[in-house]
Amino acid sequence: MYLVLFTVFVCLSTCHCFIQKDVQKNESHCGLLKQWLESSLVSVELTKKGFHREVVTTVELSPDVLSGVRVVLLHRWPRGVYVDPYQLASLSEHSSWQILIDSAIDLEVPAHKTAGFVTYVYPALNGPTPRLKVAIPIHGRYHEPSYDGETFTAVEMQHPELLLRTEKCSQLNNVEPHTVVDAPCAHDNSSTCQWLKLQHQERGPAGVRFPVGDGSLVAPVCGGTLLVTMLCCVALSKHMWEHRIS
Structure with missing residues (x-):
């Protein structure tokens, strides 16, 4: 009887030691993360002009980052711009990053009839000093005409959020001032994982200006278009009557 109790006690003590070591390892890796x-x-630069721009994001991680760390750039795009999924798919085939779009993108819808969307960019870590650079082409949508004389409209874009995770840190606790968010584990994986998000830095959104039409010219343009159409129809009908074209 005593032998059985002693054996149970030894087993419980051993299990407790293993659990304690696992907890300490998890806390250690989470602290490193x-x-x-x-x-x-994280720095962002807007390049090119007109309706077709490029958002270049540069991420410089700590030089002692270990292998196995995953990185995600989370972009929250406004409704005034869009990305071309086919263009991004072609770019990702020749780049060191993959992208996941959270919703379908309609390339033809104007800005006031669509909504914003989110993209998750998964870059690969290369080299002893991880320095990541991702260039995403964006395109401006057509906006409603202006009735107050403005010829341009401003579209504000938030800076991307940097997310990190590692399989060795299974439970994210006590990570202030950072926060824990749920995001897709990979670009081709619909399941979600816990990621540690970099606390927002004090910086304003990046602004882009796109040209818009003059709303006060709607009536003259429509009237002129209708008049030209009617004159063309009359001239074409006269020509067909004179030459007996049926």
Whole structure:
């Protein structure tokens, strides 16, 4: 009887030690993840002009980041712009990053009839000093005409959010001032995982200006178009009557 009790006690003590070690390892890796995130820098640059721009995001991670760390750039796009899924698919085939779009993109819908969307960019870590650079082409949508004399409209775009995770940190606890968010585990995986998000830095949104039509010219343009159409129909009918074209 005593031998059985002693054996049970030894087994419970051993299990407790293993669990305690696993908890300590998890806390250690989570602490490293937090340190790596705090030493990371994210910068954004808008290039090109007109309706077709490019958002270039550069991420500089801590040089001591270990292998197995996953990175995601979460972009929250406004309704005034869109991305071309076919163009992005072609780019990702020749780049070191993959992208996931959270909803279908209609390329023809004007800005006031659509909504914003979210993209998740999964770059690959390369080199001993991880420095990631992702260039995403964006396109401006057509906007409603202006009735107050403005010839341009401004579209504000938020800076991307940096997310990190590692399989060795299974439970994210006590990560202030950062927050834990749920996001897709991979670009081809519909399941979600916990990611540690970099606390927002003090910086304003990036602004893009797109040309818009003059609403005060709607009536003259419509009237002129109708008049030209009627004159063309009369001239064409006269020509067909004179030449007996049926």
